Amino acid sequence: MQIFFLGSGGGRFATITQKRCTGGFRLHAEANVHVDPGPGALVRSHVFGIDPTDLDAILITHAHPDHYTDCEVLIEAMTRGATKKRGTIIGNKTTIEGTDFGGPVISKYHRSIVSEQIVMQPGQEAKIKNLRIEATKAVHHDPDSLGFRFHTPSGIVSYTSDTEYFDELPDIHKDARVLIASAMRPREDRIPNHMCTEDCINLIDEVKPEIAILTHFGMKMIFAPPEKEARQVAERTKVKTIAARLGLVVDMGEEVKTRYAREQVPLDRFL
Numbered sequence: 001m002q003i004f005f006l007g008s009g010g011g012r013f014a015t016i017t018q019k020r021c022t023g024g025f026r027l028h029a030e031a032n033v034h035v036d037p038g039p040g041a042l043v044r045s046h047v048f049g050i051d052p053t054d055l056d057a058i059l060i061t062h063a064h065p066d067h068y069t070d071c072e073v074l075i076e077a078m079t080r081g082a083t084k085k086r087g088t089i090i091g092n093k094t095t096i097e098g099t100d101f102g103g104p105v106i107s108k109y110h111r112s113i114v115s116e117q118i119v120m121q122p123g124q125e126a127k128i129k130n131l132r133i134e135a136t137k138a139v140h141h142d143p144d145s146l147g148f149r150f151h152t153p154s155g156i157v158s159y160t161s162d163t164e165y166f167d168e169l170p171d172i173h174k175d176a177r178v179l180i181a182s183a184m185r186p187r188e189d190r191i192p193n194h195m196c197t198e199d200c201i202n203l204i205d206e207v208k209p210e211i212a213i214l215t216h217f218g219m220k221m222i223f224a225p226p227e228k229e230a231r232q233v234a235e236r237t238k239v240k241t242i243a244a245r246l247g248l249v250v251d252m253g254e255e256v257k258t259r260y261a262r263e264q265v266p267l268d269r270f271l
Contacts, residue, residue, distance in 0.1 A: 001252040002028040003178065003213075004261065006044040007228070008244035010140040010162070010216030011184055011194075015039060015066040019222050021246045022066045025180070025215075029152040030130035031056040034074055035159065041070035042077070048247060049264030052077035057128045061138065061161035062145035063103045066216075068095060070255035075110045088116040088128055092144040102143050105118035117157075120146060136172045138163035140193045149176070154252035158209075162216065164192060165199035170206030179209040180249060186224035194218075197229045205237040209258045212237075215244040 004027075009020030021152065023041035027033050032055050034041065045052045055078040060068045078087035089096065089106065091214070096111065096119050098104040102155030104111075105202035106250045111117050118126050119136035121144070127133070136147035140162045150157040162182050163169070173179055181203060184194035195203070212233065217226050234241040242248070247261045 001152045003157065003250040003252075004028070004048070004050065005215065005244045005246065005248040006041055006048070006050075006214075008215045008217055008248075010038075010066050010182065011218035012066075013046065013219045014217060014222060015234075017219075019219065023070070024067070026050060029150065029154070031128040033059055033083055033128065033131070033133075034058040035059045035148065036061055036067040037070040037074050038066040039069050043267075044187065044246065046270075047263050047265050047267055053080055055087060059133070060089070060095045060105075060257050061147060061159075061224070062092055062140055062142040063094040063101065063105045064100060064142065064162070067161075068105050070072070071094055071106055072110045075106070075114060079113045080111045083115060087114045087116055088118060088126075089114050089120045090120055090126055090133065090138070092142065092146050093119050093121070093228065094144050099144060101144070111137055122134070122146065124176075128163060136160075138166065139166050140164070144220040146246050147172070148151060148258060155210075157252075158207075158242060161205070162194060164190075165195055165202060170203055173203070175208050176207055176209045177205055178211055179255060180203060180213045183214040183221060183226070183229065184187050184218040186221050186226075187231050197233060201233050201236045203236060204239050204241065205239060208237075208239060210240070210271065211250070211258070212239050212241040213244050213248070213250065214241065
């Protein structure tokens with residue numbers, strides 16, 4: 001089982017500047033899924049030699065551009081240029097159906113060329129091949145925002161997505177072997193609907209995963225920098241904590257190991 005990060009940036013200004021890439025991450029288990037494919041997801045997939053046509057599902061936690069903008073081109077890849085009706089899109093209600101908050105953010109045409117579209121709410125589950133996916137509660141601008149838990153033979157991978165810290169959050173993500181936490185701001189620099197480093201410390205200290213990955217960094221976190229924040233989290237919680245970077249790979253077997261992949265295709269190929 002493998003998790004491949006195609007970016008670690010998030011928020012408006014990190015996305016606009018691309019100080020950290022915003023392509024979300026791929027999970028390769030019983031099924032191949034791309035989670036929160038923001039700007040750059042398609043190109044960065046090619047740079048690292050990851051085939052976007054072998055996707056089984058695309059998951060979107062909420063209707064913000066840094067989480068969904070490359071979804072439609074990935075749908076076209078997943079459906080082999082719309083020549084095969086295949087694959088699944090999973091998202092919250094805003095993303096797929098539209099709500100008073102906004103959306104839908106995926107066109108009617110692109111929703112029509114996949115085999116299945118699933119609108120999820122916290123507590124609901126879906127199955128892609130043999131991969132069980134559980135939607136979790138998140139408190140964010142989009143009131144229907146989600147996180148996800150992936151139940152794999154190698155253990156649970158739990159992803160908070162964008163959320164502020166709330167009392168139930170540790171229980172929601174308990175038993176995770178790998179916890180992926182969105183950490184927008186450093187130290188105790190809280191803003192509504194997001195977590196800062198101190199919030200991540202509280203969460204990780206309660207969940208006690210085998211490894212914690214911080215990601216989705218805003219500009220203040222990027223300049224902190226996140227590697228320093230991750231060290232503080234590890235020191236306070238005694239949990240191995242890594243600040244994600246483009247190309248981070250998490251391999252889950254008997255042990256959880258991390259490494260950085262090499263680019264397979266020079267970025268200037270796309271110029």
